Structure formats: C-alpha cells, structure tokens
Amino acid sequence: MPQRDDLRAAFFEECEDLLAQMGDGLALMSDAADTPELETLHSVFRAVHSIKGGAGAFGLNGLVDFAHAFETVLDLMRSGRLSIGSTGMPTLLRAYDVLSDLVAAARDGVTEPSSMAAILVELDILADGGGADEEDIEFVPVPLDLSLPFASPVEPEPAPLGYMIAFAPSAALYLAGHEPAALLRALVRLGSARVIPDTDEVSPLAAFDPGSTALRWQLELSTCASRDEVDAILDTVSHLADVMIAPLVTHAAGMEEEASTQSRPSLPDQVPSEPGPIASLAMSNSDPVPVMEARVKGMDAAPASPIRGQPEATPVQMPVASTIRVNLDRVDRLINQIGELVIMEAMLSQAITNAQIEDGGDIANGLEGIKNLAASIQESVMSIRAQPLKPVFQRMQRITREAADATGKSVRLQTIGEGNEVDKTVIERLVDPLTHMIRNSVDHGIETAERRRSVGKPAEGLITLSAAHRSGRVIIDITDDGAGIDRARVRQIAEERGLVAPGAHLAPSDIDNLLFMPGFSSKEEVSALSGRGVGLDVVRREIQALGGRVTIQSVPGQGTTFTIALPLTLAVLEGMLIDVGGETMVLPLSSIVETMRPASVQVQYLGRAARMVASRGALIPIIDLAESFGFDPVGPLEQAILIIVEYDADRCVALAVNQIHDQRQVVIKSLEDNYGDVPGISAATILGDGRIALIIDPEEIVQSAAAESLALPHVANG
Amino acid sequence: MKFRILVIDDSPTMRGLVTAALEPAGFEIHQAQDGVNGLDRLAAADPHLVITDINMPRLDGFGVIQGIRTGATNASVPILVLTTEAGGDLKDRARRSGATGWIVKPFDEARLISTINLVLGV
Amino acid sequence: MRQMLIEHTPDQSDVVSFRIGDQDYCIDIDVVREIRGWSPTTVLPHSPPHITGVINLRGTVVAVVDLAARLGLPQTVPTPRHVVIIVSVNSQTVGLLADVVSDILGIDEGSVKPVPDVGPDPTRAFITNLITHDDGRILRKLDMDKILPRSAGGQPS
Known part of the structure; x- marks a missing residue:
C-alpha cells in the first residue's frame, strides 16, 4: 500500500503536469482571449480543479482557497457566463503564476507568496463580472464536507410528460425468474426513458437487502402512453415488487443537459431510439441557444467511446499516454551498460580478426547484427532521457511576464517548436541561461511602448522563443x-571598461560579441531586472x-536574435578521431x-613562430x-592536417x-x-580496442594558447 | 469474497488516496483515468461499486453514470460520486443521472468505508 | 592479462603488500578493489609525472598513479610484469602502479610502529606507519589520502 508521504509526493508530481497543462491552455487562451476554445477552458x-481536490486531501488550505477562487472564474467562463476578453487575461496568467508558487510553497513547506492576496481580489472582481445571473450558478462553493446520500429532491410542478416509476423488486421476483431488465425494456418501449436507481430516500439504503444484488429502480419515462399501458406491464410482477407510478414533471435545468447529451453522436444506445419526446423537450427548453451550442461543441471535442464494448470502434482523439516514472540512475546505468556492450x-x-577464423561469413554476420542491435538499443535508451523543451519554454512565459511587469513594458512571448526533445540534463541546465536571455531581451531589447509607437511598431513587444532540430x-x-x-x-562601454583598445577596428559582429565578454556588464549599469549578478558572459559559459x-545577430531598429546550438545529449557525441603526437x-x-x-x-x-592560414x-x-x-x-x-574549428561566435582557429x-x-x-580537470580536455571516451581517447575542448585549447603567447591576433571575419 | 470497486478519476493522486484507503479495508480496487476509460473497463472489472469523479477529460462523471445505467453490462451497479463539488444542483443532476450517492472530497477514510459498506449492503 | 580478484574479508587488519623498487609497501586491503596486470594507458596532457595516464576499467575512466614517481623515486618504466592495484577511496577510483604484489598479510597490533624521524625525505610524507614482518621485512604503510589525485572537478595534484 502506498504511504501517505508517497501519495503526497505523487500529488506534487501530478501538480507539475497539471500546471504544464494549464500553461498550455492559458497560452492558447491568450492568443484568442475573446473567444477561447471551450475544450481549452x-x-x-480541470487542472485547477484537480489541484484543488488533491490539495484538500492533504489539508493544504491556502492552496485549496486560491484554487477555488481561480476555478470559480474559469467555471463562469466555460459556462459562457463570463467573457473576460483580453483585459482579464493578465489576471488569469498572474493567478497561474501564484498557483504555481503556492504549489511549490506547499511542497517545500515555505510561506505562501505575498502576491496571493492581490490576485485573489482580482479574481473575485473578475468573478463578479460573471455572477450577474445568480440563480443560474451551478457551481456553488460550499465548505467541504462529507454528505451522503442525497437529500430529498424538490421537484417543480409543470405538466406531466410521462411517468416516474419506482420499481423495487423483491428477492422473490428473481426467484420467480423475472428479469428486471426485461421489464424495464418493456417500459422503455413505450417512449423514451432514463433508468436510475431510486435514491430519493435515505432509508432504502440503510435497508438495503444484502441478499439481493439488484438496485431499486427508478424510471423517468417520457411517453404519450396511458397509465393503463404502463400498469399492464408492471401488473405481472406487482406482487413481487414494490411499484409506485407518478406523473413525470420536467426540470428546466436538467433537460437542457439531457438534450445536449442526447445529441452526442458517439454515445449510441442511449436507451431507445425514439427521438420524439426528447427532441420536443429540447425545443421547449428555455436556455439561451449559444450555451447549448457551446456544450454540444464541447462534447464533440471530447467524444465518448461506445458503451457496448466494441473497442475497435472507439474514437481515440486524445490518446492517453501511459507512462511510468523511473529513477534516472537506472536509465544512466543502462546507458553505461550499452556503452560497454558497444x-x-x-x-x-x-579478436576474431586477429584469430583469422574462416567461418564463411557467419561470425561476421552475427557480429554485424549485434553491432546494429547495440546501436539501436543505444538510441532507444538515449531517447528515454530525452524530454521536450516545453516545460522550460513554459517557464519563460512567466519570466517574460515578470520582466515586462518590472520594466513597465508590454511584451508577449511566442514559443515555437517546444515539442523538440533534448536530454533531460541539458533541459535542466538550460533554464538559467534562457531566463537570463529572456530578461535581457525584455530589458535591453524591447523598447518602451511610446518609443515603439513613435517608430511605427505595435506597442506590445514580441519575443519569439523557437526550437528546431538541425543536423x-x-x-x-x-x-x-x-x-x-x-x-x-556597446563600443563605448567596452572601451570605458578596457575591453577593447579605443579606436580599434571592429566589425559589427565583433561589437555584438563584446556583450559576451566577461566584465562587459557591471551591476551599477544594469537595471534592477537584469542585474542579478550575471552577465551574458555567464550565459555563454553555461551554454x-x-x-x-x-551566437548573436542584430539589425538596428529591427531586433536581436540570440541563437543557442546544443547537443541533443550529454551522453554521446559525434566526433572526429584524430592522431595527435601518437x-x-x-x-x-x-x-x-x-x-x-x-x-x-x-x-x-x-x-x-606565429602561423596563420587563409x-x-x-x-x-x-x-x-x-x-x-x-x-x-x-x-x-x-x-600535418589542419582542422578549422569554431571556438566562439564567428571565431576560428586552425588545429x-x-x-x-x-x-x-x-x-x-x-x-x-x-x-579532475585536464586543460584542453572536456571528457574521455572508450574506443573499440578498449583504450581511452580524450575528447578535445577547442575553446580551452585556444584560451591556453592565448594565455601562453598573449599574441593571438584578433581575427575579424565578419 | 473481495468486493471489487472501480475508481474513475483523472487525478492519480485521488485514485491513489482512494486506493490507499480502501485496499487495506479488503476491497479490490480497479482504476480508470477518465470517463471513457472507466466505461471501457467496466465489463472487465465487473465491479460491485463504481466511484467516479465529475470533472474529467473526454467523458465527465455524468456521462459515466449515464453510460453505465444505459449500458449492456453492470447497468445496475451502485455508483458513488466523489467530487469537490457540493452544490445542490450538481447533486441533483448526478442523482437524476442515476448516481447512488455523493461523497465530497476531501473524504474521511472511515466514513468513505462505512458509506461503501452501506451501499454494498455489507 | 594477469588478473587477480581479492575476496573481501572482514578481518580489518589485513594488508596488501607490494614492492616498489627494492622496498616493501602496503595498503589496507579494504580499499583494494582488484589487482590487474599493467596495460597501456592513455596519456593525460599537462599531468604531473606521477600520473601514468588513464585506463578503461569496465567502462569507467580510471587514472593510474605511478607509485614510485609519487614517492619521489625514479619513474617506473612499466612492463607487462607490473601490476595496477585498483583502489577506491572516498568514492574515487584510482589505479596504483607497483612492481609486483607480494602478499596479503595479517597484521597484529604489536607490529605497527610509528615512522622514526629520518629527516626530510619526500617519501616520508606518504607513510603513516611501519610494520615489522616476521620474516624481517619492513612494510611501509601508505597514506591513501595523500597518494590519490584530488578529484571532483578540482585540479589534480
């Protein structure tokens, strides 16, 4: 049995997924704030709701309260009673940030973020905007408790459209060989019906007969048939069951849902096929048409599978990925073992070559098979470590919002290609550099709204974060x-800080690259936002x-692009084997x-001694x-052979x-x-003969060469 | 004989909590991660009781109840709704869909079990 | 390839003794993982003279320390007759290059002697104790913390 602590840990893992799901949805909603897709909503x-549910189970009351306020707004939106438009979107996004913080705070047991109260007020204001028609609220927040079973329903009193039939078979009915289902079907043939258990009173539950596996039935029969016709069916068993027949009354709210459910094409065999009474009910329904359409649309987007067990007919629109969580150590052990196998x-x-065995190709073929298999296993194992960039990109949405808030600028982040997968470690270590670069773009790249307007750009700045696989x-x-x-x-600053000689000839790209020089940014110069103790030199080192x-490209007036090229994995590398001094x-x-x-x-x-090649x-x-x-x-x-390597943005050296x-x-x-560290060497690998080969780090080679000679010419090839 | 219970909830945490509460009490727990999956598993699990969430992707709890009640197998299985909602409208709607009972999250383990025993007639 | 796996024994006082030049040395058997014949190493650039290079120990890169050079004696010219004692200390695995492994010896407390003050000798710094053996040999017990190159990203010593 799982321990409660494990469940708690599992809950927070689930929260991560749910928050990611929310992030996706909110991003979609931001793009179309006026008309959000219902399924997105x-x-x-559901994500907020699940967080609330779990939080309640673990007594995380702050999280429950906040999720509840958040959920209330979302529920108003999804039921069409609240349209927040683009003005309300920032509140939802901030609420999302606070929710993420609250989850983290609850997980780590630290105090809740101070921004919570302010966002709660904003959410309440939003919710008020949608709460005009009080009566219609189907989602009433009440204190959580355990209540069972239902209280007696209060039925309104409109005209009868059929019969409510309570049917409580006794054990004797079964002994007599009656099949309640047959009787129910007979009733249903009179019109259309819904079959539900009789739960109107508490007592029947308490008096449940353990000897009988049957429920008490309740039929909502919509029919034009007379009472006599109904009686005729039930008379056969009247002595074996408690039967009660009453005129059926409508429920204005309930029928609308019925109608939309009935119209769901993929839920077949909803009881009988006669559409008559139900259809007429739907027509008489007083709910506004748009709500109905929205519901029906929502249903279409989330089709149900056929109920009567025909799996091949199941429409699978959203395949559920089945996953397991595996300790990373196990994966890494596997990676090592595969490496060994290779x-x-x-x-x-x-060894076989050395032994000069004549085998007619069998051994060679077998070996070739093993080799191919090992390579494909290696690839499979590597793919276990690969994860989509999405969580990191999603995090950048928040970084952008916060940076925009801090600078008073209006900035939107667009993400492209976040489904591309990279090694887990690469992803984790990408967060800090990306965060810094996004902040840098908001702070130094995007202009103020006034400035942007004056040069004919939209007031809202756009940052595009895109990923693609290339070679x-x-x-x-x-x-x-x-x-x-x-x-x-930039040149002026670099000269002031002694990074370049005054008046030195520098190509535009050389100037741009000065941004990456250690010591270029200093704390007093950088704004409160970017000045968190790191400059772009740190970003470059981390990458x-x-x-x-x-690398960096910039066009005056049009913007700047930073390009990061990363290996897909830290476990293998495409390399060229070379001979260096034996x-x-x-x-x-x-x-x-x-x-x-x-x-x-x-x-x-x-x-x-210095040599160069063109x-x-x-x-x-x-x-x-x-x-x-x-x-x-x-x-x-x-x-010798010269290998030209690029060790830095647009800087090359010939080895x-x-x-x-x-x-x-x-x-x-x-x-x-x-x-330990070896200068000029980044790591090692094992060759086919079992010997170790060292992997060269070209940049370190250049640095140590420069340190030795202090005379490496500055090369500009821009 | 062990009573079989099919738990339908999109939240693994919630499924885990229900399982952790009920397995030690001697119930055999089957799980489904949404409404469609729940209906798919119904026949195989052949449960004595279904516990379902309301807010789920693909097919919500009302759809589950309706699907079970109008389905070919296990149409008469007792169904308990387990949800954070406690609104009268929703309860009413669940009741009319054919739910047997309503339990509000977070649940108390002992009361959950006593409720189940009541419904199962144990 | 000559290879010898040593059974791990619970007896704490066992040592592995080996020769470097014409002197006998020893280390605690607890730190010894295996003893293998010498195989060619891959040279590490910019490494100190006592680092012979690195070898592949079942997929792990292990540095080999030339004990003679480490102790300030002339550098070893390794041959297939030499042995590499694989030791593991503080989760760091290192090979120790020695001339030949003599024995696994049980030691009683009484035979462990402090190192007398013999004046400034580079070897002295790497020896914790002297152990007198029944057959008249004197075993110099090595201080593994001082012998091993530092690891975990630092500059190796």
Missing part, C-alpha cells in the same frame, strides 16, 4: 523585435559547459568547420595541437594534427569523477 478548469562488440570483432543539434533562437544592439553604446554555442583523440564534430592540407594552402608567418577570406591562426598538449610537436605543417582517422559517435565518460 475545460482543460484549464565496446565489447568492437573488441570481439578485433544532430537543437537550435534555440531568442528573437526580439526591439531596437537592436546600440553598437556605438558552453553543455557542449553548446551561443595519441588518438576525439574532436567534437560540431565545432569543425573544415579540414585542409596545408600543402595546398598558403601558410603565413607572423613574427618568429580560409574563406579570413586569416586564421594555427595552433599545433600536439605542442599545446605538451607532446612532441606535429612538426612541419606540410605533413594542426598528425592525422585524421574517421568519424563516429562516441560515449562520453567523465574524467572528473576519478581524476
């Missing part, structure tokens, strides 16, 4: 439609630590621009990789290596666990 409502396969392959990487763009980078100002790169090493393929033989290109010398209109410094690792130098460039072997996917193994 239902979905958001290596063992390679070793076995080598084994995920590319994330953060684009604002703001003023673009003020290069004169690089993930094996990614960040050691086999791996260079990440993502950093490689091109490879060339120096014999075919002109090597330029600068001073005594490539694509730029002069690129050459680093002897073996020398930089402290091995015997590669030596004369004529015998001289002895030889290039081949390209392959390698499993990344940490060096830090059992050893």
Whole structure:
C-alpha cells in the first residue's frame, strides 16, 4: 500500500503536469482571449480543479482557497457566463503564476507568496463580472464536507410528460425468474426513458437487502402512453415488487443537459431510439441557444467511446499516454551498460580478426547484427532521457511576464517548436541561461511602448522563443523585435571598461560579441531586472559547459536574435578521431568547420613562430595541437592536417594534427569523477580496442594558447 | 469474497488516496483515468461499486453514470460520486443521472468505508 | 592479462603488500578493489609525472598513479610484469602502479610502529606507519589520502 508521504509526493508530481497543462491552455487562451476554445477552458478548469481536490486531501488550505477562487472564474467562463476578453487575461496568467508558487510553497513547506492576496481580489472582481445571473450558478462553493446520500429532491410542478416509476423488486421476483431488465425494456418501449436507481430516500439504503444484488429502480419515462399501458406491464410482477407510478414533471435545468447529451453522436444506445419526446423537450427548453451550442461543441471535442464494448470502434482523439516514472540512475546505468556492450562488440570483432577464423561469413554476420542491435538499443535508451523543451519554454512565459511587469513594458512571448526533445540534463541546465536571455531581451531589447509607437511598431513587444532540430543539434533562437544592439553604446562601454583598445577596428559582429565578454556588464549599469549578478558572459559559459554555442545577430531598429546550438545529449557525441603526437583523440564534430592540407594552402608567418592560414577570406591562426598538449610537436605543417574549428561566435582557429582517422559517435565518460580537470580536455571516451581517447575542448585549447603567447591576433571575419 | 470497486478519476493522486484507503479495508480496487476509460473497463472489472469523479477529460462523471445505467453490462451497479463539488444542483443532476450517492472530497477514510459498506449492503 | 580478484574479508587488519623498487609497501586491503596486470594507458596532457595516464576499467575512466614517481623515486618504466592495484577511496577510483604484489598479510597490533624521524625525505610524507614482518621485512604503510589525485572537478595534484 502506498504511504501517505508517497501519495503526497505523487500529488506534487501530478501538480507539475497539471500546471504544464494549464500553461498550455492559458497560452492558447491568450492568443484568442475573446473567444477561447471551450475544450481549452475545460482543460484549464480541470487542472485547477484537480489541484484543488488533491490539495484538500492533504489539508493544504491556502492552496485549496486560491484554487477555488481561480476555478470559480474559469467555471463562469466555460459556462459562457463570463467573457473576460483580453483585459482579464493578465489576471488569469498572474493567478497561474501564484498557483504555481503556492504549489511549490506547499511542497517545500515555505510561506505562501505575498502576491496571493492581490490576485485573489482580482479574481473575485473578475468573478463578479460573471455572477450577474445568480440563480443560474451551478457551481456553488460550499465548505467541504462529507454528505451522503442525497437529500430529498424538490421537484417543480409543470405538466406531466410521462411517468416516474419506482420499481423495487423483491428477492422473490428473481426467484420467480423475472428479469428486471426485461421489464424495464418493456417500459422503455413505450417512449423514451432514463433508468436510475431510486435514491430519493435515505432509508432504502440503510435497508438495503444484502441478499439481493439488484438496485431499486427508478424510471423517468417520457411517453404519450396511458397509465393503463404502463400498469399492464408492471401488473405481472406487482406482487413481487414494490411499484409506485407518478406523473413525470420536467426540470428546466436538467433537460437542457439531457438534450445536449442526447445529441452526442458517439454515445449510441442511449436507451431507445425514439427521438420524439426528447427532441420536443429540447425545443421547449428555455436556455439561451449559444450555451447549448457551446456544450454540444464541447462534447464533440471530447467524444465518448461506445458503451457496448466494441473497442475497435472507439474514437481515440486524445490518446492517453501511459507512462511510468523511473529513477534516472537506472536509465544512466543502462546507458553505461550499452556503452560497454558497444565496446565489447568492437573488441570481439578485433579478436576474431586477429584469430583469422574462416567461418564463411557467419561470425561476421552475427557480429554485424549485434553491432546494429547495440546501436539501436543505444538510441532507444538515449531517447528515454530525452524530454521536450516545453516545460522550460513554459517557464519563460512567466519570466517574460515578470520582466515586462518590472520594466513597465508590454511584451508577449511566442514559443515555437517546444515539442523538440533534448536530454533531460541539458533541459535542466538550460533554464538559467534562457531566463537570463529572456530578461535581457525584455530589458535591453524591447523598447518602451511610446518609443515603439513613435517608430511605427505595435506597442506590445514580441519575443519569439523557437526550437528546431538541425543536423544532430537543437537550435534555440531568442528573437526580439526591439531596437537592436546600440553598437556605438556597446563600443563605448567596452572601451570605458578596457575591453577593447579605443579606436580599434571592429566589425559589427565583433561589437555584438563584446556583450559576451566577461566584465562587459557591471551591476551599477544594469537595471534592477537584469542585474542579478550575471552577465551574458555567464550565459555563454553555461551554454558552453553543455557542449553548446551561443551566437548573436542584430539589425538596428529591427531586433536581436540570440541563437543557442546544443547537443541533443550529454551522453554521446559525434566526433572526429584524430592522431595527435601518437595519441588518438576525439574532436567534437560540431565545432569543425573544415579540414585542409596545408600543402595546398598558403601558410603565413607572423613574427618568429606565429602561423596563420587563409580560409574563406579570413586569416586564421594555427595552433599545433600536439605542442599545446605538451607532446612532441606535429612538426612541419606540410605533413600535418589542419582542422578549422569554431571556438566562439564567428571565431576560428586552425588545429594542426598528425592525422585524421574517421568519424563516429562516441560515449562520453567523465574524467572528473576519478581524476579532475585536464586543460584542453572536456571528457574521455572508450574506443573499440578498449583504450581511452580524450575528447578535445577547442575553446580551452585556444584560451591556453592565448594565455601562453598573449599574441593571438584578433581575427575579424565578419 | 473481495468486493471489487472501480475508481474513475483523472487525478492519480485521488485514485491513489482512494486506493490507499480502501485496499487495506479488503476491497479490490480497479482504476480508470477518465470517463471513457472507466466505461471501457467496466465489463472487465465487473465491479460491485463504481466511484467516479465529475470533472474529467473526454467523458465527465455524468456521462459515466449515464453510460453505465444505459449500458449492456453492470447497468445496475451502485455508483458513488466523489467530487469537490457540493452544490445542490450538481447533486441533483448526478442523482437524476442515476448516481447512488455523493461523497465530497476531501473524504474521511472511515466514513468513505462505512458509506461503501452501506451501499454494498455489507 | 594477469588478473587477480581479492575476496573481501572482514578481518580489518589485513594488508596488501607490494614492492616498489627494492622496498616493501602496503595498503589496507579494504580499499583494494582488484589487482590487474599493467596495460597501456592513455596519456593525460599537462599531468604531473606521477600520473601514468588513464585506463578503461569496465567502462569507467580510471587514472593510474605511478607509485614510485609519487614517492619521489625514479619513474617506473612499466612492463607487462607490473601490476595496477585498483583502489577506491572516498568514492574515487584510482589505479596504483607497483612492481609486483607480494602478499596479503595479517597484521597484529604489536607490529605497527610509528615512522622514526629520518629527516626530510619526500617519501616520508606518504607513510603513516611501519610494520615489522616476521620474516624481517619492513612494510611501509601508505597514506591513501595523500597518494590519490584530488578529484571532483578540482585540479589534480
């Protein structure tokens, strides 16, 4: 049996999902605030509602109260009694933020956010706007308690349209071989009916006969048939059952739901097929037509499956993903073991080659099969760690709102491609850099509303956060439609802070890249918003630590785009195997621009030792990789191969290596666990022969080279 | 014999809570995560009692009750509604749909069990 | 490949003794995971002379410490006759390169002696105790905390 603590933990996990579901729904609603999709509203409502339900179970009263106020507004909206339009949307979004905070506060046992009271008032004001027709409220908040069973219903008194038949069979009826269902069907044939258990009184429940598995029945029979016709059917069993027949009265509120339910096409066999009485009831129903249409539409969007057990006919519009939660350690262990399998396969392959066995191809085929299988298992296991970017993107909605509030700007965040999947760790470590970049875009990118209007832009700024998969990487763009980078100002700041020599020749892209320099932003200069102790240099470091790169493009007056390129996983990497001073090493393929033989290109010398090579209109410094690792130098460039790598936005260096072997996917193994940092090396991998190869970090190579020489020429190729 | 109870609720937390309350009391619990799923599982679970939420995706609690009452199998199974709602209109609507009883969340375990025993005639 | 797995025994006073040059050393058997024959290592750039390189221990990257170099003696030129003692201390796994493993010895309390003040010698800093053995050998017990390179992202020593 699950313990209560486990259930509590499960509840908070569920809350995460529900909040995500809400975030989606609210985003859709923001796009069409005047006419929100009913199913979207239902979905958001249900999420709040489920949070409320669970919170109540765990005695989280603050959360219950807030969810209730929130839910009240949503319920008014979904029942068509409240249209909040675009003006009310910010309140819902803020309420969503507060709800997220409350969930987190309840989970972590910290105090509730102070913003709660203010938002509660806003929600109440919104709710008042929809509460005009008091009588119609079907959702009455009352204190939670346990009440059972129903109180006696109070029936109104309009004209009879049929009969209410109470039918309580005795055990003797069954012994006599009667089948209540047959009798009920006979009654139903008189018109149309709904069959429900008789629960009008408390006492029948208490007096429930354990010896009988049957319920007492109550029939709401809509029929033109006479009382005699009804009696005729029931007379046969009148001595075996308690039977009570009374004229049927309508319920104005209830019938409308009936009608809409009846019109649901995918719920077949709703009792009899005669549409007559029901249809006429629907027509006489006094509810406003739009409400009915809305309900019917809502039903269409959420079809029910056929009741009578024909699973193949089930219309599956929203397939329910069945998932299990697995400890990440287990997945990682599996990843390691698969890596081992791949290596063992390679070793076995080598051993068989060495043994020179003649087998007519059987062994080779078997090995090939194992190899393919291992590769596909590896891919499958990797995909377990992959998760959609959606939660992170969703979080950015809130960051945008908060940043916009803090700066007094009006900004909307549009997200694209949030379904793209990336390794879980990458996603987790992406939150901070993205947060910072979004804040930066709101703070420095988007102009004030007045300014925007004066240059003919819409007052509301737009930030687009988009993700796409491109050649084994995920590319994330953060684009604002703001003023673009003020290069004169950036240059001035950089000169003031001694980051560049005054008057140095800088291409526009070089100036833009100054934003990433450590020491560019200082606390007193940055506004209260962005000035949380990090600059874009930290963002770049964080992205690089993930094996990614960040670049910047800006067009004055039109906006700025930051582009982040990330590996899909931190567990494997596409690499080029190279020979450096006799050691086999791996260079990440993502950093490689091109490879060339120096014999075919002109090597330029600068001073005594510095060498450069011209490539694509730029002069690129050459680093002897073996020398930089402290091995015997590669030596004369004529015998070397140059690999041009991009180590930073638009900055390249040519690494001289002895030889290039081949390209392959390698499993990344940490060096830090059992050893520590190695300069110029990011990690290690295990080759087919079981030996270890080190994975090169091009940026560190450049940095250490620069530190040694202090003379690395500044190269501009923009 | 163990009484079988089909719990229909879109919230895993709530299903878990009900299960945690009822399994130790000797009930066999079957779960469904929404109305459609609940109706699908009805025949296989062949429950002595159904406990259903009201607000659920795809098919809500009223639809579940109606579906069961008009369905081919288990049409007469007792149905308890378990929901945070306590409005008279909703109760009335549930009753008219064919619900047997109404339990408000958060529920008290002992009272939930005594209610179930009452309905099952134990 | 010569490989020898050591059964874990609950007896706390057992040590694994081995030779470095012409001297006998030992470490607690508790930290020893296995002893394997030497296999070529991958050289780590910019590493201190006593780090021979890294090897693949069933999928884990393990650094190999040349004990001789670590103790200030001439660097080992490894051959297949050399052994790598895999030890695990504070969740860090490291291989220790030694000439040859002599024995697993039980030690009684009385034979453990403090290190006499022999003046400034680089080796001295890595020795916790001296153990006199029945056959007249003197075992130098190594301080694993000082021998191992620091890990967890720091610069290795």
